[in-house]
Amino acid sequence: MIGFHVSSKLLNDTKPLLVLEMANNHQGDIEHGKKIIDEFYEVCKDFTNYINISFKFQYRDLDNLIHKNYKTSDLKYIKRFSETRLNTDEWRTLLDYTKSKGFYLICTPFDEQSVNRVIDDNFDILKIASAYIDDWPLLEKISEQNIDVIASVGGASVEKIKRFYSFMKNNRKDFAINYCVAMYPTELSDTNLIYLEKLKTLFPDIKLGFSSHEIDQSSITGVVAYSLGARIFEKHVAIEDKTKGYNINEYSTTPKNLRMWLEQLLNSINLVGSISDKEKRILALEESTLRDLKRGVFASKNINEGEILDETNTYFAIPVLDNQILANDFSRYSEITLKNKIEADEPIYQDNVDILETRPELEQIRDKFLEMLRENNILSAIGKDLEISHHYGIENFYKTGLLMVTLFNVEYCKKIIGLFPGQENPEHFHKIKDESFILISGDLTLILDGEKIEMSAGDIVHIPKKSKHSFSSKNGALFEEISTKHFSDDSFYTDQEIMKNDKRKSKIKIL
Numbered sequence: 001m002i003g004f005h006v007s008s009k010l011l012n013d014t015k016p017l018l019v020l021e022m023a024n025n026h027q028g029d030i031e032h033g034k035k036i037i038d039e040f041y042e043v044c045k046d047f048t049n050y051i052n053i054s055f056k057f058q059y060r061d062l063d064n065l066i067h068k069n070y071k072t073s074d075l076k077y078i079k080r081f082s083e084t085r086l087n088t089d090e091w092r093t094l095l096d097y098t099k100s101k102g103f104y105l106i107c108t109p110f111d112e113q114s115v116n117r118v119i120d121d122n123f124d125i126l127k128i129a130s131a132y133i134d135d136w137p138l139l140e141k142i143s144e145q146n147i148d149v150i151a152s153v154g155g156a157s158v159e160k161i162k163r164f165y166s167f168m169k170n171n172r173k174d175f176a177i178n179y180c181v182a183m184y185p186t187e188l189s190d191t192n193l194i195y196l197e198k199l200k201t202l203f204p205d206i207k208l209g210f211s212s213h214e215i216d217q218s219s220i221t222g223v224v225a226y227s228l229g230a231r232i233f234e235k236h237v238a239i240e241d242k243t244k245g246y247n248i249n250e251y252s253t254t255p256k257n258l259r260m261w262l263e264q265l266l267n268s269i270n271l272v273g274s275i276s277d278k279e280k281r282i283l284a285l286e287e288s289t290l291r292d293l294k295r296g297v298f299a300s301k302n303i304n305e306g307e308i309l310d311e312t313n314t315y316f317a318i319p320v321l322d323n324q325i326l327a328n329d330f331s332r333y334s335e336i337t338l339k340n341k342i343e344a345d346e347p348i349y350q351d352n353v354d355i356l357e358t359r360p361e362l363e364q365i366r367d368k369f370l371e372m373l374r375e376n377n378i379l380s381a382i383g384k385d386l387e388i389s390h391h392y393g394i395e396n397f398y399k400t401g402l403l404m405v406t407l408f409n410v411e412y413c414k415k416i417i418g419l420f421p422g423q424e425n426p427e428h429f430h431k432i433k434d435e436s437f438i439l440i441s442g443d444l445t446l447i448l449d450g451e452k453i454e455m456s457a458g459d460i461v462h463i464p465k466k467s468k469h470s471f472s473s474k475n476g477a478l479f480e481e482i483s484t485k486h487f488s489d490d491s492f493y494t495d496q497e498i499m500k501n502d503k504r505k506s507k508i509k510i511l
Contacts, residue, residue, distance in 0.1 A: 010052055010104060010124060011148050011174050011207055016226070016269065018044070018262075019106055019127075019150075019209075019234040021056045026094065027246050028084035033094050036239050039255045041101045047262050050269055054104035056127060056234070057095075059114035095121060106150070112141045119145050130154035130182045133164045143171040150232060151175060152211050154182025158202065165203055176232055177203060179225075180211030185251035188214055191221065196228040207231050213251040222265035227272055233265070295327040296320040297348045302341070309336040314348065323350050333359035333506070358394050362508045369403045369418050370510060372478050376441050381405040381416050381510055388506045391426055391498045400424055405510065406486070415481040419444070424472035427494040429465075435483035436462045442477035446470075455479075468494065 010017055020040055026033030037055065044053045062085060066078055073079065086094065099105060108127040109115045115138070118126050128151040132138055142149065149168065153161050161177070168175045179196050191214060199208055209232025210225035222233055238252035248254065253261065295316035303313050309330075316327040324347045329336065335356040342348065366386055373381050389402040402425045403418035413433075419425070419442075427447070437446065437460070444455040447470045453461055463469055493499050 009148065009174075010054070011150075011176050013052055015050060015052050016265075017104075017209070017232045018047075018051050018053045019056050019232065020044075020054065020103075021211075021234055021236045022238075023056075023058055023236060024080055024084040025236070025238040025249075025252060026084065026086070027244070028086060029244070029246075030086070030090050030093055032239075032241060032244065032246060034097050035241075036237060037098055037101055037103070039239055040237055040258065041103075043255045043259045043262070044103075047266060048102075050266055051262070052104060054106045054124065055098045056106040056108065057091075058108045058110065059117050060110045061113040061117075064113065065111050091121075109138075109142075112138060115141045115145065119147065123147070125150055128152065130156065130180065134160055139164075139167060143167070143173060149173055149175040150178055150209065152178040152180050152182075152234075153199075154180040154211070158198075161199075162202070165206075176207040176209055178209035178211045178232060178234060179230070180234075181213065184213050185215035185249075186213040188218055188221075193221070193224050193228055196225060196230055200229045209233060211235075212253075215250050219257070219260045219264045222261055223268040226265060226268040235261070291320060291326075294318075294320055296324040297327060297329070299342050299344050299346050299348060301344045303338050304341045305338060307338050309338060309348070309353070321347050321349075324348065325350055325353060325355075329355060331359070333357060333362065358506065359508075361394060361397075362388060362506055365397065365403070366508050366510060368420065372418055372476070373416070373510075376478055378416060378440070378478070380407055384510055385507050386510050388508065389425070389504060390506065391493070391495075391501065391504050394506070398423060400426060404481075409486050411485055413481075413483045413486045415483075415486075417479055417481055419471070419473040419477045421473065421476045423476075425470060426498060427468055427470040428491050429468045430490045431466060431492065432487055432490045433483050433485070434463075434465050435481055436460055437471075438480040438482065440478045440480060443473055443475055444477040444479060445472050445474070 022033065022036060025036065047053070060081060062081060066082070070078055071082075095105060104124045105122075106125045106127050107118045107121070107123045108129050109118050110129070110132070115126070126142060126145065126147045126149050128139075128142065128149060130152040133151050133153060133156055151164060153164075156164075165177075177199060179193075179199055181190055181192065183190065193210070196208060196210065208230050210221070210230040211234040212221050213236065214221055225233065235258065236249075236252040237258065238248045239254065240246060240248050295318055297309070297314050298317055300313055300315045303309070307313065320326065325336070337354045337356075338348070339352050339354065342352070365388055369386060370382070373379070384405050384407065387404045387406070388397070389404070390397040391400050398420060399422070401420075401423055403420075405416045407414045407416065437444070437455070439455045439457050439459050441457050446453040446455060446461055448461070448463060449467050449469070455461060498504060
């Protein structure tokens with residue numbers, strides 16, 4: 001058995017998805033369709049630890065899709081569709097057989113009635129063909145259904161893809177995009193897989209795939225597409241039956257060719273790896289290997305219990321001993337306190353120190369502030385230093401604190417300032433700086449020389465130099481500060497405890 005039908009959320013699975021497109025290659029012959037499934041099952045069963053595998057079919061309501069005057073037409077596609085038609089019972093037999101082999105089921109509907117059939121027949125994913133990503137009546141019908149979607153974008157301009165993307169996002173659909181070249185077959189020189197890079201840049205939040213129609217069944221297209229970010233792969237499949245006159249078209253793959261293609265794809269999967277594997281497994285091995293090359297921490301003099309370790313009482317040297325703290329443990333974001341006294345030149349071990357590490361908390365604060373910036377489309381702050389004020393210590397930041405980004409500071413200055421819900425910035429004044437607050441979003445309560453001012457989005461308040469002011473927000477606030485040139489020593493707090501705290505600010509880059 002290949003698949004395991006417990007969830008249709010294949011788009012959220014970390015394993016790549018292979019879509020075997022049968023299309024009309026069943027030839028309207030159920031037994032031939034079963035034979036295709038059997039032969040490709042023998043190939044695919046060896047790869048299911050690494051790849052989810054599905055069969056894809058196509059539904060057309062031919063009685064209504066084909067105009068009545070063209071029912072017996074010799075037009076290529078109409079003739080092909082009509083001659084390979086399956087009735088409802090035949091479809092049920094073929095789908096049940098496919099599912100019995102453990103394959104996931106995907107279907108492309110070419111009309112509204114067929115969308116209903118896709119839902120009724122419990123397919124795992126609905127596929128939209130390239131020609132239909134701007135067929136808005138069909139897309140409206142699809143958007144009403146509770147099913148994940150993959151859409152091919154062959155022949156579509158960037159503008160057309162963006163419109164489709166926006167439509168799907170607005171309808172809250174889980175969907176993926178398959179890059180393909182809508183020429184059947186496709187010359188290798190026309191495959192242009194680098195386009196995946198463009199799609200990844202334009203649509204970084206959705207899964208991308210590659211529908212393969214190349215003429216010579218190159219075994220490396222999957223390798224290249226995977227390395228460029230594709231995680232869904234679609235290939236037309238067929239087998240030959242000379243006794244029945246069933247041939248293989250140039251863009252369909254055989255079981256033999258698919259095996260070679262999958263072997264190469266698996267090599268690519270193993271070679272590229274994953275971020276999580278790097279972080280969880282390989283990174284741990286690397287750290288263990290590199291530890292011996294790092295510097296250990298030693299006491300430069302006798303150190304008493306409770307002392308904070310810094311450059312005045314420690315030095316760094318090799319070799320590193322087991323469980324010894326490292327030079328890497330020292331940073332502006334850490335405070336290391338000795339538990340038990342030691343003598344000069346002794347190594348300092350991990351179990352003899354308490355390390356207060358503030359960086360993870362600062363990163364969490366930064367990331368929350370970044371959400372505020374993005375919600376208000378203030379992208380100019382990204383890449384700048386975020387100044388985090390914690391007047392009474394980082395442990396009290398969410399009660400008393402401030403977030404500030406300086407965009408420029410010349411003869412005039414502009415800053416973006418944020419407050420989280422329930423946060424307050426204490427009373428202070430500036431001797432040199434004249435400033436104005438412009439509230440971008442949220443609510444801000446400003447106390448200016450004893451007068452309470454409630455600000456709403458769009459309000460502007462001028463704060464003259466030497467005016468005492470404090471401010472707070474009930475639900476959170478984001479505002480601009482426009483001022484004359486800012487000087488780092490020009491903030492004077494009423495509470496002298498704050499003035500004595502020379503560690504009341506931390507900086508971290510907004511990424």
